[in-house]
Amino acid sequence: MRNSGSTTFERRSYNLNLAGLRRGLASLFARPVRLLGTLAAALLVMIGASRASADEVTRWNQAATDASTVADTNSLTESCVFSILHVAIHDAVNAVESRYEPYLPGTSPAPGASVDAAIASAAHATLIVLLPKSKVSFDAALEETLRTISDDTRKAAGVKLGRAVAAAILAARENDGENRTVQYTPGTKPGEYCPTPPDFAPAFNAHWGSVTPFVLKSSAQFRSADPPPVNSLRALAEIEEVKAIGGSKSVMRTAEQSEIARYWYESSPRGWNRIAREVLAARHFDVWENARLFALVNLAMADGYIANFESKYHYNYWRPVTVIRQSGDSEWLSYLPTPPVPDYPSGHAVEGSAVATVMARFFNTDFISFSMTSGAPYPGITRKFWSFSEAARENAASRILNGIHFSTAVSAGYIQGERIGEWVFEHALRPTKPGPAIAASPVSEKAAH
Numbered sequence: 001m002r003n004s005g006s007t008t009f010e011r012r013s014y015n016l017n018l019a020g021l022r023r024g025l026a027s028l029f030a031r032p033v034r035l036l037g038t039l040a041a042a043l044l045v046m047i048g049a050s051r052a053s054a055d056e057v058t059r060w061n062q063a064a065t066d067a068s069t070v071a072d073t074n075s076l077t078e079s080c081v082f083s084i085l086h087v088a089i090h091d092a093v094n095a096v097e098s099r100y101e102p103y104l105p106g107t108s109p110a111p112g113a114s115v116d117a118a119i120a121s122a123a124h125a126t127l128i129v130l131l132p133k134s135k136v137s138f139d140a141a142l143e144e145t146l147r148t149i150s151d152d153t154r155k156a157a158g159v160k161l162g163r164a165v166a167a168a169i170l171a172a173r174e175n176d177g178e179n180r181t182v183q184y185t186p187g188t189k190p191g192e193y194c195p196t197p198p199d200f201a202p203a204f205n206a207h208w209g210s211v212t213p214f215v216l217k218s219s220a221q222f223r224s225a226d227p228p229p230v231n232s233l234r235a236l237a238e239i240e241e242v243k244a245i246g247g248s249k250s251v252m253r254t255a256e257q258s259e260i261a262r263y264w265y266e267s268s269p270r271g272w273n274r275i276a277r278e279v280l281a282a283r284h285f286d287v288w289e290n291a292r293l294f295a296l297v298n299l300a301m302a303d304g305y306i307a308n309f310e311s312k313y314h315y316n317y318w319r320p321v322t323v324i325r326q327s328g329d330s331e332w333l334s335y336l337p338t339p340p341v342p343d344y345p346s347g348h349a350v351e352g353s354a355v356a357t358v359m360a361r362f363f364n365t366d367f368i369s370f371s372m373t374s375g376a377p378y379p380g381i382t383r384k385f386w387s388f389s390e391a392a393r394e395n396a397a398s399r400i401l402n403g404i405h406f407s408t409a410v411s412a413g414y415i416q417g418e419r420i421g422e423w424v425f426e427h428a429l430r431p432t433k434p435g436p437a438i439a440a441s442p443v444s445e446k447a448a449h
Helices: 040-071 075-096 115-130 132-147 152-172 233-245 255-263 268-281 287-315 320-326 347-363 388-401 407-427 442-448
Strands: 006-008 013-015 370-373 382-385
Touching: 040 075, 040 115, 040 132, 040 268, 040 287, 075 115, 075 152, 075 268, 075 287, 115 132, 115 152, 115 287, 233 320, 233 388, 233 407, 255 388, 268 287, 268 347, 268 370, 287 347, 287 407, 347 388, 347 407, 382 388, 388 407
Parallel strands: none
Antiparallel strands: 006 013, 370 382
């Protein structure tokens, strides 16, 4: 790769090609060998069941992602949909056998229930409410799973359990404030957000910072520090940076940088759930681990958006296109469309950093290699990464390359995301008993290369 330039964050320096980080460190981390039992026959049964159920978790994640894409669900709503889905799945499997704390207390244990039936029923019951246009597809997916379970007693118990946990989490989020509206008045002073060209759409979801968080104590718990004053040297330098590299007609942005900008432009929940699926596909984790990882990833993203929008509308900071046009370049446009929300801090940076932090904690290492192919609106671009943080930093930097954020917004977003990811991992879905840290297996690491 070419050396494409660098963006400096408050805590670290990030170079877009990140050649120095690509050392293949993932192979140094090995998953501890676990004692699974003494009877060979029982061992085979346990492994087979865990793998099937783990695949069931991923299958419903894919089904939800596909349905959300078809419905063109916005990223904020999507993050809540995926969180509710995966909290229900997590609580269902841990009611069959308790390994991790449930998200909601009070679910009755169901040790004899079918794990796959519980997963499918929990997923189905949440998704037909949250994404009703795809009910026919969800019905078919549920029936497909239930047909494979021969024990009618265990199947019925799993269905009952799944429906119960789904009803509980849906009820808990019923009055979370997602559907409230607030009156928003655009700014008129220098530094204040106002609708941006070319369509000048009204501000989007100004109320989202008042939605009840899933794990955080409050949406303002990790509010970002103040952005730079509009006439400060730093702010003026960042205006010139975005103007030069982020414009629709920029001659400084390289082909690779333009690709990076397009690659990361899609919905964060869709992209980062795809990354989670890619990472898990190469590893031999059981249903409890898969269910927990998807739940933690999506809880971090849901709370990431809630906290981010609290900061965004608290500071109400203008977008690059506004100040660049007011400074004399009246025809300037960002390389990719500017979302109709305030600049500071970057929501995309928050989402990527929060997920990378959760996944590094989950695997007990940041250095897990993976590749991912982008989805809409710029599908088919494949990039490879040597660590979660490498991907998250490239994701964050892409917002400068496509001309929609100042670098301080990106830096603040990354820091806010780290704090949210750490908090979610430390306070949600914790092990019920201390155990060995999860890490990538040697076999799966070889497969990743």
